[in-house]
Amino acid sequence: xxxxxxxxxxxxxxxxxxxxxxxxxxxxxxxxxxxxxxxxxxxxxxxxxxxxxxxxxxxxxxxxxxxxxxxxxxxxxxxxxxxxxxxxxxxxxxxxxxxxxxxxxxxxxxxxxxxxxxxxxxxxxxxxxxxxxxxxxxxxxxxxxxxxxxxxxxxxxxxxxxxxxxxxxxxxxxxxxxxxxxxxxxxxxxxxxxxxxxxxxxxxxxxxxxxxxxxxxxxxxxxxxxxxxxxxx
Amino acid sequence: xxxxxxxxxxxxxxxxxxxxxxxxxxxxxxxxxxxxxxxxxxxxxxxxxxxxxxxxxxxxxxxxxxxxxxxxxxxxxxxxxxxxxxxxxxxxxxxxxxxxxxxxxxxxxxxxxxxxxxxxxxxxxxxxxxxxxxxxxxxxxxxxxxxxxxxxxxxxxxxxxxxxxxxxxxxxxxxxxxxxxxxxxxxxxxxxxxxxxxxxxxxxxxxxxxxxxxxxxxxxxxxxxxxxxxxxxxxxxxxxxxxxxxxxxxxxxxxxxxxxxxxxxx
Numbered sequence: 001x002x003x004x005x006x007x008x009x010x011x012x013x014x015x016x017x018x019x020x021x022x023x024x025x026x027x028x029x030x031x032x033x034x035x036x037x038x039x040x041x042x043x044x045x046x047x048x049x050x051x052x053x054x055x056x057x058x059x060x061x062x063x064x065x066x067x068x069x070x071x072x073x074x075x076x077x078x079x080x081x082x083x084x085x086x087x088x089x090x091x092x093x094x095x096x097x098x099x100x101x102x103x104x105x106x107x108x109x110x111x112x113x114x115x116x117x118x119x120x121x122x123x124x125x126x127x128x129x130x131x132x133x134x135x136x137x138x139x140x141x142x143x144x145x146x147x148x149x150x151x152x153x154x155x156x157x158x159x160x161x162x163x164x165x166x167x168x169x170x171x172x173x174x175x176x177x178x179x180x181x182x183x184x185x186x187x188x189x190x191x192x193x194x195x196x197x198x199x200x201x202x203x204x205x206x207x208x209x210x211x212x213x214x215x216x217x218x219x220x221x222x223x224x225x226x227x228x229x230x231x232x233x
Numbered sequence: 234x235x236x237x238x239x240x241x242x243x244x245x246x247x248x249x250x251x252x253x254x255x256x257x258x259x260x261x262x263x264x265x266x267x268x269x270x271x272x273x274x275x276x277x278x279x280x281x282x283x284x285x286x287x288x289x290x291x292x293x294x295x296x297x298x299x300x301x302x303x304x305x306x307x308x309x310x311x312x313x314x315x316x317x318x319x320x321x322x323x324x325x326x327x328x329x330x331x332x333x334x335x336x337x338x339x340x341x342x343x344x345x346x347x348x349x350x351x352x353x354x355x356x357x358x359x360x361x362x363x364x365x366x367x368x369x370x371x372x373x374x375x376x377x378x379x380x381x382x383x384x385x386x387x388x389x390x391x392x393x394x395x396x397x398x399x400x401x402x403x404x405x406x407x408x409x410x411x412x413x414x415x416x417x418x419x420x421x422x423x424x425x426x427x428x429x430x431x432x433x434x435x436x437x438x439x440x441x442x443x444x445x446x447x448x449x450x451x452x453x454x455x456x457x458x459x460x461x462x463x464x465x466x467x468x469x470x471x472x473x474x475x476x477x478x479x480x481x482x483x484x485x486x487x488x489x490x491x492x493x494x495x496x497x498x499x
Contacts, residue, residue, distance in 0.1 A: 004498050075455055077482045078491045214484030 009074055016066055016087050017142060020094075023059040024138040027094045028131050030056070030101040031197065035127040038108040038190065039120050046105035046112075056098040063091040079211075086211045090141060093200045093207075097134060100193045100200075107186045107193075117173065117183040122166045126194040129159050133201035140205060146212040152205035159198035166191045252277040252416060252446040253298065258312035260290075260297060262305065267293045269470045271312070275416075275463075280438055280447040282457040282478070285467035286493065291450045294467070295418050298448065299335035300328055316416070333360065336409035340421040342401035344393035344408075349376075349385050352393050352404055356412040371411050378444075379407035380437050399430025406437065417441065419449040423456065435460050454494055458482045466490045 030049055037046035067088040070076065076084055104127075111117075133152050140149035170184040170191075206218040253275035260268035268290050275281050283291040296302045297310060300321065314321050321331055333356075344352050353372040362368060372389070376382040381403040385396070393404055402422060409417055423431040438447055438460045451457050457464050458478060465475040466485070474481065474490040485491045492498050 004492075005496060007496060009496070077454065077458065077494045078485050080495045081483060214486075 009070075009076075009080070012070060012074075013080065013083055016063065016070065016084070019059065019063050019066065020087055020090060021138065021142060023056060023063065023091060023094050024134060026052075026056050026059065027098050027101070028135055030098055031104075031127060031131040031134070034101040034104040034108070035124050035131075037105055038111070039124055041108075041112045041116065043109045043112045046108045049105045050102050053098055053102050056095060060091045060095040064088060067091075082211045082214065086141070086207045089207050090138075090204050093204050094134075097197045097200045100197050103193050104190050107190050111183060111186050114183055117180055117187065118169075122162050122169075123187065123190060123194070126159055126162045126166075126191065126198075129155060129162070130194050130197040130201060133159075133198050134204070137201045137204035137208060140208045141211065144208075144212050146209050149205040149208035149212070153202055156198050156202045159195055163191045163195045249279070250277040251275065252317065253448075254313075254315040254318075255294075256313045256315070258294075258297070258310065258314060260293060260302070260311075261309040263307040267470050268297070271472055273465060273472060273475055275446060275448060277446050278442050278444075279462040280442050280449060280460055281463040281465065282449045282451055282461035283465050283467055284451060284454060284457050284494070285473075286498075287452075289467040290470040291467050292420055295337075295420055295448060295450050298416070298418055299332050299337055301332075301337065303328065333412045334414055335416040335418060336412065336414035337418040337420070338402070338405050338409055338422050340424055342398060342405050342425070344396075344401050344404050347393060348390045349393050349396070349404060350389040353407050353411045356408060360412060372407075375407040375411040376404075378410045378441070379403040380433060380440075381407055397430070399426050399433060402426060402430070402434065403437070406434070406441075410441075414445060416446045416448065419447065421450060421452060424452060431456070466493060468493070 030052070033045055033049045036042065037049060067084050070084050074080070133155050136148055136155075137152045139145070140152065167188060170188050173180045174184045203218065206216075209215060209217050251274045253273075255271050255273045255275075258268055258271040259266060271294065283294060285291050293302065297314065298321075302308050302310075310322060316331070316334065320326070321335075345355060347355070350372055353375045354368045357368060357371050362371070373382060373386075376385060381400060384400060385391075385404075388395075393401065396404060402425075406417075406422075423434050426434065435456065438449075441447055449457070449461065461478045463475070464478040464481040466473045466481065466487075466489070468489060474485055474487045476486075481490060482494060485494065
């Protein structure tokens, strides 16, 4: 009685996923190279990353157009609908991350005009964590894996804590010697960019939970998290 | 069965009056069971749609609601069906009165071989209304209610068969409305109509539900999504899932529902 139907639509959905995967790959490379450009003080590489930003932008547009076409022509429902709308939103998040990688490169180029303020330890650690979070959130998307997506959410706290620690350290530099201020501020910007990347990865992970379970978990503070302390008192 | 119960925390019976209550309904054609333990509540002044593959029992269920199945030989119903709290299969129920309160529109429009006017006046006449002025008024109200008045007011005495398919279907709706039903059952009312005629009937549903409760059976999933407040997905004689339409079409809780509305099986 129950007849499963082979759907051409599934192929189109899988093409959409592949495009998103390609875009995510580009973005991960950008983060990676931005960090290398910063740590190795390689301004030429930084310029290259900035120039390649348009590749991600055009994939963003392509995914948007493709999703709109699928919505208009197939009027998807239920999990198909969640997949297409989620793909559109994830593309936007990836595009933002790519912009932030570009920002890291801009600050790196400026920093390279002066001697290095301090050895970079926390910043690459933050950056690698952010890149890992992007990768895992996209893996979770491709595999419909809500458990992996939820892991990304907890990783975000780690990046936030690193940023706080780095801010305090840079503040002490600036208090001790005012000549470090311009460099310390640029490094704080970079820390903030990386923290924002992790936030966008978190957004992607939250979208994946919606895709898989149909539950909207964003803008809900999980019980016991640090930002919840006011509400609990 | 939990499955058939409405599952929305923001729409409980506190803010919605229940028009029809189906409680553990089993239905048999002879030895063959067609409906299994149906538990559904139909809310007053809302549109509830039943979707599901052919043979899932949705039309059978609809025809139970005004006892149209009574006309079939060897049928048997278990459980209760309440209309405003009164068992429609109870011993004191007058079937004619029930069908006056629960009107029906079918897949194929079936106007009587009479004038447009007489089609709409037929029911009220049958129920004893003779006064010409009163009948005129009922006919006009019925045709306005069915969104047909402007198109036919100058040719009320013309044959109903001269109308287009979509107009004939709206005439059947006007005929159903003329006896002032509480509930309107619609069995695939648009499946023989073109998109424009379909859109007119769908628009009509939004105004109809101001005054009555609509239950619609449809194969057209997009139509169910567009017009109904509640959707029940039926499969093999059971209600698999019943909930707010917006929930069923975005985040159904059962995989079977998801598979059906995304066209993975049918």
